Amino acid sequence: MEAVDARGPYDDENIFAKILRGEIPSTKVYEDEWSYAFEDINPQAPTHVLVIPKGKYRSWVDFTESASAEEIAGFIRAVGAVARELGLEDDGYRLLVNAGKNAHQMVPHLHVHVFAGRPLGPMLAGGANG
Structure with a gap:
């Protein structure tokens, strides 16, 4: 898989869009x-979870820039809820x-x-911890 450009129009055929539509299975x-x-x-890592907004954001x-204040707050709270629940x-x-x-x-x-689940080391290869 190749790295992508995060700009431009939203691609409705990306794998996460398909997961949200139930076309591809995932472990919720x-x-x-x-x-x-x-x-x-x-x-x-032993724990590796992806959290995605349900809206179409690249x-x-x-x-x-595009999401409502409610969507932004809800998404950030969801990331915290995942860490707490796990x-x-x-x-x-x-x-x-x-x-x-x-x-x-x-x-x-x-x-x-x-x-999570093990020591994760420095933030970037060759970089300092932070």
């Missing part, structure tokens, strides 16, 4: 009116959002990765 972790969370099919910039607060977790080719975004639908 959480769902509410604004968001859907499911297990990543290629986990990079990136964080697109989402924050019991990740005690040992820690990492949130990651990729946007565009240089960030290695693979699906042109905004998504937050929730990683």
